Each structure stands twice: as structure tokens, then as C-alpha cells.
Amino acid sequence: MTEQVIGKPVKRTEDRRFLTGRGRYTDDIQLARQTYAYIIRSPHAHAKILNIDPSAALARPGVVAVFTGKDMAADGIGGLPCGWLVHSKDGSPMKEPPHAPLVPDRVRHVGDNVAVVIATSKELAKDAAEDVAIDYEELPAVADARRALADGAASVWDDQAPGNLCYDWELGDRAATEAAFTNAHRVVELELINNRLIPNAMEPRAAIGDYDPASGQYTLYTTSQNPHVIRLLMGAYVLQIPEHKLRVVAPDVGGGFGSKIYHYAEEAIVTWAAKKLERPVRWTAERTESFMTDAHGRDxxxxxxxxxxxxxxxxxxxxxxxxxxxxxxxxxxxxxxxxxxxxxxxxxxxxxxxxxxxxxxxxxxxxxxxxxxxxxxxxxxxxxxxxxxxxxxxxxxxxxxxxxxxxxxxxxxxxxxxxxxxxxxxxxxxxxxxxxxxxxxxxxxxxxxxxxxxxxxxxxxxxxxxxxxxAPSALAGQLGARAGLYEAAEVRLHPTGSVTVFTGAHSHGQGHETTFAQVVADRLGVPLSQVEIVHGDTDRIPFGMGTYGSRSLPVGGSALVKAIDKVIDKSRKIAAHLLEAAEGDIEFQNGRFSVKGTDKGVGIGEVALAAYVPHNYPHEKLEPGLDESAYYDPVxxxxxxxxxxxxxxxxxxxxxxxxxxxxxxxxxxxxxxxxxxxxxxxxxxxxxxxxxxxxxxxxxxxxxxxxxxxxxxxxxxxxxxxxxxxxxxxxxxxxxxxxxxxxxxxxxxxxxxxxxxxxxxxxxxxxxxxxxxxxxxxxxxxxxxxxxxxxxxxx
CATH class of the missing domain: 3.30.365.10 (Aldehyde oxidase/xanthine dehydrogenase, molybdopterin binding domain)
Structure with missing residues (x-):
């Protein structure tokens, strides 16, 4: 009988590799003939780019290329998309200015991407960046949101977002609320600031782009909380790559806290450049870059x-x-x-x-x-x-x-x-x-x-x-989400009784390899040691929406439960055949199928073996194998x-x-x-x-x-x-x-x-x-x- 594991403080199985330095992070990946990218970033908060002269940098030994925003624009590269649409009080859509991966004409914050230098080593690329001559015309800037909305403030987007307003949104019943204040005995007022924060995950962001000219296949290795979303956004909207030709792999990720949910420009830059050069291109942020370019919070x-x-x-x-x-x-x-x-x-x-x-x-x-x-x-x-x-x-x-x-x-x-x-x-x-x-x-x-x-x-x-x-997707769509917020899971019960789970959720420190395995072990009655959790590779996992908003177990775990239940339902049919009993008389508990009221039973491992070695199998009712998938969209x-x-x-x-x-x-x-x-x-x-x-x-x-x-x-x-x-x-x-x-x-x-x-x-x-x-x-x-x-x- 398998011990109850839900609610138990089981030690994290993934910690062994993390604590012994055997984790595999994006920056650990080494590819043949790889090159190194260094992003040249704006030193100004607001400026026109008058000219970029890369000639001195290109003359350096070891420098492979220097690309600018104009190069990407010439290839028809799109802007980074926004995944959520909000409408203002008057029903008009929010202002949605373009977001080029490399800025072609005008920088809008300190750290904005201006050009990329690619060389045979990171040090060479960084040194060569010093030789790229860039002429700027500095413009007035505004950093505070209230000042930005005031008359006469420096403009961020001119005609595309007049007055720097993205949207003016409302929620609730204004009339009822005003009536409440009219009838109030006391009104308490408070003004406050929620300070801006910088995430600072242990692992800085990193990305490696690779391209195989023989197959036309692109691969992006990246520090992401949701690889399928990156594949969708980058493939469809930025690089125009068919999804079946784009693989996104998010290996071990050293902390995210939300900052690694998003599609960042560097992911598109290295993937695009890899095809241009027909060589892998890797980029790893320095901590200063993380301060300037990782999405901030609050404010x-x-x-x-x-x-x-x-x-x-x-x-x-x-x-x-x-x-x-x-x-x-x-x-x-x-x-x-x-x-x-x-x-x-x-x-x-x-x-x-x-x-x-x-x-x-x-x-x-x-x-x-x-x-x-x-x-x-x-x-x-x-x-x-x-x-x-x-x-x-x-x-x-x-x-x-x-x-x-x-x-x-x-x-x-x-x-x-x-x-x-x-x-x-x-x-x-x-x-x-x-x-x-x-x-x-x-x-x-x-x-x-x-x-x-x-x-x-x-x-x-x-x-x-x-x-x-x-979730749910229908409500999220009404609220402006441009994607569904469901989750997916596939459960594969192998002939020997071990289990592999493929989940669309992604782990970046939460312990999914342990908690998801506990759910499987509890529901199927198999030992924890026989459960494998696979995530983070779009070529292996079903389409999922990744991890954020504390959704891993509520949404990803629920998809897992649905897939497990499908495995159990099919296994019950096989067990009924093996035990020569009616399916309705078969009970399942602690990894064992038994006939009600008898001691006659069969373990789930024996059922799995029968599914894959179908000598004694109800062929007229079932296909061989025990591999089920499910999508879960919460209510x-x-x-x-x-x-x-x-x-x-x-x-x-x-x-x-x-x-x-x-x-x-x-x-x-x-x-x-x-x-x-x-x-x-x-x-x-x-x-x-x-x-x-x-x-x-x-x-x-x-x-x-x-x-x-x-x-x-x-x-x-x-x-x-x-x-x-x-x-x-x-x-x-x-x-x-x-x-x-x-x-x-x-x-x-x-x-x-x-x-x-x-x-x-x-x-x-x-x-x-x-x-x-x-x-x-x-x-x-x-x-x-x-x-x-x-x-x-x-x-």
C-alpha cells in the first residue's frame, strides 16, 4: 500500500542538483561555433539617434557583425507585442505604441536597445562596442507618472500617445459610491505611493539563438517562466516564424518573481541574428543591464x-x-x-x-x-x-x-x-x-x-x-487578455509502472518536480521515485501558459488531475478485462484495482504492462498504451x-x-x-x-x-x-x-x-x-x- 503523500513535507527532489551545482541554466549551455552578443544601450533617457557608425568595431579581429534597428526593420522584423488590451472609460482602446527590439530612431529610457555587437567572445564583443560611434540629440525627459500627465510634460510618444496617457480606466459603480459618501458619517482620506521595485533574480536573464539552415529550424534557449508564450509571441508577431519551426527551451531558471514572464527584445535579437550569421548567438545580462532592462514593478x-x-x-x-x-x-x-x-x-x-x-x-x-x-x-x-x-x-x-x-x-x-x-x-x-x-x-x-x-x-x-x-479564459478575454489562461498536462504510464508527466507549467524555484509528483503518487498510488516531471521545452510539452500568478497547482495541477483520471478510467477497463469482471465492479485505491467485495485484484503496474504488451487485452474496446492528456480552463x-x-x-x-x-x-x-x-x-x-x-x-x-x-x-x-x-x-x-x-x-x-x-x-x-x-x-x-x-x- 502506498503511503499518503499529499500534505506531507516531502523534501524537494530537485534540490540535489541545485545544491551540488549540477543545475543546467541557459548560460551553462555551450553550442558549437557559438558567438557572443553585447547590446549597446542608450545612456540617455530620451534622445534621437542621428547616426550609428560601426566601421571601427567591424575592423576589430573576432568581431562577426554589428546590427542596428534599421537592419532589423529592413528584414521586416515586427515589434514586441503586448498581451493585454485595456479600454478607457470612453470605450476607446489603450494607446499601444510600437516596441522595436532594436530602436531605429529614438531612445526612450536609459538602457534602451540601440545596437548589437556579435563577436567570438563576450569580452571581444564588449570591447568592440566601445568603438561603435553613435551620435545622439538629447531630448527632455520625464520620469514621474503624475508629472508625465501634466500639461507641458516631455512627450514619450508624441502623436501616438498624446499627453503620455495610455488609458483612463474605471471599475465599479460611481453613482452608488458617490451616494455612499453623501450619506457618510465620516470620510477618511489617504494619499500614498507604492514604490517602484527592481526584481533582481539570482540568475540574470540570458538567451541563446540557434538556426539550422538544413531544416530551417530555429531554437531559442531562454530564462523564461512560459516558453510556449515566448514561442507564440516571438514567432507570430516579431520574427514571423511558423510555430513548428521554432523551438523554445527554458531549462533551469534561477528565480523569476514575474520578471521572466515577458517576451524581451534580446530573445528576438539573438534568434534573428542566428539565422543571419548561421551560427549560434548567445547573450547573458550583466547585473547593471538587469537593473536597467528587466521589467520593474509597482510604481x-x-x-x-x-x-x-x-x-x-x-x-x-x-x-x-x-x-x-x-x-x-x-x-x-x-x-x-x-x-x-x-x-x-x-x-x-x-x-x-x-x-x-x-x-x-x-x-x-x-x-x-x-x-x-x-x-x-x-x-x-x-x-x-x-x-x-x-x-x-x-x-x-x-x-x-x-x-x-x-x-x-x-x-x-x-x-x-x-x-x-x-x-x-x-x-x-x-x-x-x-x-x-x-x-x-x-x-x-x-x-x-x-x-x-x-x-x-x-x-x-x-x-x-x-x-x-x-483564469478563466472567457472572463480573461472579456477583460482584455489576448491569450487563453488554461493549462495542459500529459500523463504517460510506462510499461514498468513508472510515470512521466509533461506539463505546460514551468518551474523556476517553486518545487514543481516535487509537488506535481506528490499529486501523481497520491492519485495513482505509485512511489514518488517513479514519477518524472518534464517542463520547459516546447518540443516536448503540450501547449501551456507557463507559471505566474500562483497558478501552477490550481491550474496546472488541475490539468494534471484530469489527465490522471483519464489514465485511471482506461486502466479500469483493462483491469476489468484482466479480472474477468464488469467495469462497474472495479474499485481503485492505493495503486490497486480490485473487484468489489473480493480480495481479487491487480496492481496498476500490471495493468500498465498489459496495456503495452497487449497479449491479453480488450482490443475491440481500447487502443494499446496508457498515455493521456488534458487541458484545464478554470471556472x-x-x-x-x-x-x-x-x-x-x-x-x-x-x-x-x-x-x-x-x-x-x-x-x-x-x-x-x-x-x-x-x-x-x-x-x-x-x-x-x-x-x-x-x-x-x-x-x-x-x-x-x-x-x-x-x-x-x-x-x-x-x-x-x-x-x-x-x-x-x-x-x-x-x-x-x-x-x-x-x-x-x-x-x-x-x-x-x-x-x-x-x-x-x-x-x-x-x-x-x-x-x-x-x-x-x-x-x-x-x-x-x-x-x-x-x-x-x-x-
Whole structure:
């Protein structure tokens, strides 16, 4: 009998190769006669390209070619497509300017691609790039989204996006929301900034293009979270290559966090150049390039107003947001400040009327797209900061205010005023469990003890909900998605009883090779060691949509379950024949088919052997073999939710914030592997701590220069910035997928930032501090304390 494996903390099988240096990443791949590409990037945020003279570079030994945007245009190469269409309030489509892989005439952000030098070594290519003479005419730039929308701002796209506006979007019932404010006893208002972030995955982006002139076959090796989408976008829209002639391989990927979802210019450049040269062309980013060209995250300015009655019940919420999209539309950029943000503004609260309006602006900065959480962290941060302010201004305890307005379990499924419908959740229990784990009852004593040492201690509360398992395709299409959001799986049961799974999902650190194998082992009753998971190669796997939005198990795992069930159904027919029984009398449990009410049975391995060695087989009913595939298109999103509590201690003399305790109670539905889930939560919280206390992408507002373009200027969290986390799970199964899972990969980055900032404000409230933007660096905290003290000093 096979041991139950769902819910067990099984060690990750893939870690052996990662920890011993035997992973196979894009930069590890070596091809015969390969060349090396170095991208020449714009030093200006905005400039005309007057002339490019590559002659001196081409004269260098070892230099194979220098290509420019004009060369690609001459070959009819298209622009990078955007995968999501958003419409403005008036029904007009968003402005969608072209995005050439190599810019032919005008650069629009520091790091924009101008030319590519290809040589027999990376060093030669980089040195030769110095000899490419480029004449620029520098133009005015704008880096801030609100300034970009103001009259007289420098134009990013002239006639193609007048006033730098991409779209002016709305969601919700404006009239009902205005009526709620008219009838309100109290209105609470908050203005805040959600700071821009730079992803900084461990593995920089890399791409290798290869072309076989004998077969006309192209191959791209790339650091991607969704190889099939890259094949579709690059093949159909950029290079015009038939899909059967283009193979995309994404081997081991060292972290993505959203930044490796998109189709980047370098992938198209090396694939196109490989055919031009009939030699492989490889490119690997340097860390400085990653800072300048990996899609950034967040960068919102928002103003929110909350209407309340005299008892503290929420009546209405109005949100205005200006989102920075950067110079170009990245693959999924338009959906982040809209459908992944506005639809989550209900949070956990039964606010009856909500209206959200978002203006998105082009600026002379790096494109902005999804980063861990993608719109949901922005919504949660705004809402939880606003609820804390409402508690302070109304005099209602922040815990009681939340509980009073929570959606209750008996209200599920719950239709929010902003399009989505939650299927399940126990929000009160999440909060109660978190309060117990952090010893909320002892908070006042801990605050007093800290004050005795000259420190200020505060507790921050954050409750969150997110939409994961991006789907269903029909709804996504209505919301502007230009692709379906289903997933695919193929399950092949071999003659010896081992199993190979081919999945359209992609793993870049989440542990799919373990968790997917647990699902297979649990459902088929085979040992984990006999399950192989294959992903990342479009020539081997079925067409799938990759991994992002915590969709791997909710969508990819559900496709896997459907394929497994098909294998079981066919196996039951074979078993019935072998056991000389009616199919309806065959039971399947723990890897064994048996006849009801008897001890007569046969193992799944014996059935598999019969399927492939069909000497004794129901030929008139079944084809030989046990190989089944399935596609799964969900009926709804999944809605992970939870409560994060953070306790900080602030030194008022230095502004240093120390996190003393952090508790996360999360509802991820059914948990397949608690150890992996806990690791995902830890990683997400670490990234949330980075945003809340340390990280910010800073641009000079006059020149558009990136001022935080290295680890010297962009501070990432380190081990000593992180406390020990207390993590607990409240498993409320999802009702809309066969596994009952909800997704866990992004929760930590969603719930933690408001918990941390609310904690800092709570700590400093005795000093008169009532507001603070991220990141709460020592300088910002100290300055805020001094500013709060000034009125008191003046009196």
C-alpha cells in the first residue's frame, strides 16, 4: 500500500542538483561555433539617434557583425507585442505604441536597445562596442507618472500617445459610491505611493539563438517562466516564424518573481541574428543591464477615500490611481494596475459600493510589469493602510473595525462590487489565530518594556486576499487578455509502472518536480521515485501558459488531475478485462484495482504492462498504451487570503527599524507540501520586507537617469534584516478546482508591506507620526520623527 503523500513535507527532489551545482541554466549551455552578443544601450533617457557608425568595431579581429534597428526593420522584423488590451472609460482602446527590439530612431529610457555587437567572445564583443560611434540629440525627459500627465510634460510618444496617457480606466459603480459618501458619517482620506521595485533574480536573464539552415529550424534557449508564450509571441508577431519551426527551451531558471514572464527584445535579437550569421548567438545580462532592462514593478500614486457610518461600518470606497508603465508596454503591463488591482479593492470587507479609476502614463523609464503579487500588493497596501487610518480617526480599535466589516464564512460565495466572486474563506479565524500566535494580549507590556529602553515598539495588522490561478479564459478575454489562461498536462504510464508527466507549467524555484509528483503518487498510488516531471521545452510539452500568478497547482495541477483520471478510467477497463469482471465492479485505491467485495485484484503496474504488451487485452474496446492528456480552463480564480502581523522596534535617535516578530496565518486551501509552502511564504515576506524598509528604484526627475542602478544604491534585504517567521495555515479548500488548492507563491509579498508600515506608524504614534511612505529607511523614519516633533517644539 502506498503511503499518503499529499500534505506531507516531502523534501524537494530537485534540490540535489541545485545544491551540488549540477543545475543546467541557459548560460551553462555551450553550442558549437557559438558567438557572443553585447547590446549597446542608450545612456540617455530620451534622445534621437542621428547616426550609428560601426566601421571601427567591424575592423576589430573576432568581431562577426554589428546590427542596428534599421537592419532589423529592413528584414521586416515586427515589434514586441503586448498581451493585454485595456479600454478607457470612453470605450476607446489603450494607446499601444510600437516596441522595436532594436530602436531605429529614438531612445526612450536609459538602457534602451540601440545596437548589437556579435563577436567570438563576450569580452571581444564588449570591447568592440566601445568603438561603435553613435551620435545622439538629447531630448527632455520625464520620469514621474503624475508629472508625465501634466500639461507641458516631455512627450514619450508624441502623436501616438498624446499627453503620455495610455488609458483612463474605471471599475465599479460611481453613482452608488458617490451616494455612499453623501450619506457618510465620516470620510477618511489617504494619499500614498507604492514604490517602484527592481526584481533582481539570482540568475540574470540570458538567451541563446540557434538556426539550422538544413531544416530551417530555429531554437531559442531562454530564462523564461512560459516558453510556449515566448514561442507564440516571438514567432507570430516579431520574427514571423511558423510555430513548428521554432523551438523554445527554458531549462533551469534561477528565480523569476514575474520578471521572466515577458517576451524581451534580446530573445528576438539573438534568434534573428542566428539565422543571419548561421551560427549560434548567445547573450547573458550583466547585473547593471538587469537593473536597467528587466521589467520593474509597482510604481503607483494613489488617493483613497473611505465612507463610514456612525458605527464604523464601511459604506463606500473611492480610489484614484496613477500608474507608471515606463516607456513601452511590457507583455502584461496594462492588466497590472487595472484588472489585477481594481478587482481586489474589496479586500476582506463587505463594502457595498466601490469605484476605482486608474490613469496609466508613459514615462522615460524602464517598462513596468508584474512583480511578485502583480497588482494585489498595491491593492492590499492601499486598503490596509486606509483601514488603520480609519481606526485611528474614528477611535475604533483596529482589530474590532476589521472584524466588524469582514465578510463572514456564511456569506460565501461572496460577490464583490468589483467583478470577482470569492468562493471560500474564514477571515475572522485567520486574524484570531495570528493574534494568538503573536501574543497580542501581551503587546502593551512589551511596548512599556521597549519605552524603558528608549525604544518605541509597534504592532502592524494586515489582512489580505488575492486572485490567483489566472483564469478563466472567457472572463480573461472579456477583460482584455489576448491569450487563453488554461493549462495542459500529459500523463504517460510506462510499461514498468513508472510515470512521466509533461506539463505546460514551468518551474523556476517553486518545487514543481516535487509537488506535481506528490499529486501523481497520491492519485495513482505509485512511489514518488517513479514519477518524472518534464517542463520547459516546447518540443516536448503540450501547449501551456507557463507559471505566474500562483497558478501552477490550481491550474496546472488541475490539468494534471484530469489527465490522471483519464489514465485511471482506461486502466479500469483493462483491469476489468484482466479480472474477468464488469467495469462497474472495479474499485481503485492505493495503486490497486480490485473487484468489489473480493480480495481479487491487480496492481496498476500490471495493468500498465498489459496495456503495452497487449497479449491479453480488450482490443475491440481500447487502443494499446496508457498515455493521456488534458487541458484545464478554470471556472473562477482562486482566492488565497490571510492575516499578517508584524511587531517592530524603532530607535528614535537613528530611525533604525528592527522587526522583532512576524506572524503569517494563510489560507492556501489544501496544502500539498507544507514545507514548500512555508518556504514560499518566507521568500515572499522577505521581498515584502525589502519593499517596506529598504528597496526603491530612484530616477532623477530632470534627466531620467536611474540613480539606483546597482547594489551599491539599491538595498536588498539580507539575512540579518529578517526575523524568524511564525507561519501557520488555515486550510479552507477551494471549491472551484479538483485539488482544492488556492496558490501560495505571492502571499508573503502581498500581506507583509502594510503590516510593516502599519507597525512603524503604530510605534511612532506617541511621537505624533501618522503617515509614512515606503521604504521606511532609517533616514526617512528619522526625518519623519523630526518633522512630527517640530510643531511640539514650536509650541
Amino acid at each position: 503607483h500614486w494613489s488617493r483613497a477615500r473611505l465612507a463610514m457610518d456612525a458605527d464604523g461600518n464601511f459604506l463606500g470606497l473611492h480610489v484614484e490611481t496613477v500608474a507608471n508603465l515606463g516607456a513601452y508596454l511590457s507583455t502584461f503591463a496594462p492588466s497590472i494596475p487595472t484588472y489585477l488591482y481594481g478587482t481586489l479593492l474589496a479586500g476582506l470587507y463587505k463594502t457595498p459600493a466601490i469605484y476605482c479609476e486608474v490613469k496609466s502614463a508613459f514615462t522615460h523609464t524602464t517598462p513596468v510589469d508584474a512583480y511578485r503579487g502583480a497588482g494585489r500588493p498595491e491593492a492590499c497596501y492601499l486598503l490596509e493602510r486606509l483601514v488603520d487610518k480609519a481606526a485611528a480617526e474614528s477611535g475604533i480599535d483596529r482589530i474590532e473595525l476589521r472584524k466588524k466589516n469582514f465578510i463572514t464564512a456564511d456569506m460565501m460565495p461572496y460577490q464583490t462590487p468589483v467583478a470577482v466572486q470569492y468562493d471560500s474563506g474564514e477571515f475572522h479565524k485567520n486574524l484570531d489565530d495570528a493574534m494568538r500566535l503573536i501574543d497580542y494580549a501581551g503587546l502593551d507590556a512589551r511596548k512599556a518594556e521597549a519605552r524603558s529602553r528608549g525604544r518605541y515598539l509597534g504592532l502592524g495588522v494586515s489582512t489580505y486576499i488575492e486572485a490567483c490561478g489566472l 473562477n480564480f482562486t482566492y488565497p487570503n490571510g492575516c499578517h502581523l508584524c511587531e517592530v522596534e524603532v530607535d528614535p535617535d537613528t530611525g533604525v527599524v528592527e522587526i522583532k516578530r512576524f506572524v503569517a496565518v494563510d489560507d492556501f486551501g489544501r496544502v500539498v507540501n507544507p514545507m514548500i509552502v512555508e518556504g514560499q511564504v518566507h521568500g515572499g515576506i522577505a521581498q515584502g520586507i525589502g519593499q517596506a524598509l529598504l528597496e526603491a528604484a530612484i530616477y532623477d526627475q530632470d534627466s531620467g537617469q536611474l540613480m539606483s542602478g546597482s547594489f551599491m544604491d539599491y538595498c536588498m534585504p539580507r539575512a540579518d534584516d529578517l526575523p524568524s517567521f511564525t507561519v501557520a495555515h488555515n486550510e479552507v479548500p477551494c471549491t472551484t478546482n479538483p485539488l482544492g488548492v488556492k496558490g501560495c507563491g505571492e502571499a508573503g509579498a502581498i500581506g507583509s508591506p502594510p503590516a510593516i508600515i502599519n507597525a512603524v506608524i503604530d510605534a511612532l504614534r506617541p511621537l505624533g507620526v501618522t503617515d509614512m511612505d515606503m521604504p521606511a529607511t532609517p533616514h526617512r523614519v528619522w526625518s519623519t520623527i523630526q518633522a512630527a516633533r517640530m510643531p511640539a517644539a514650536a509650541e
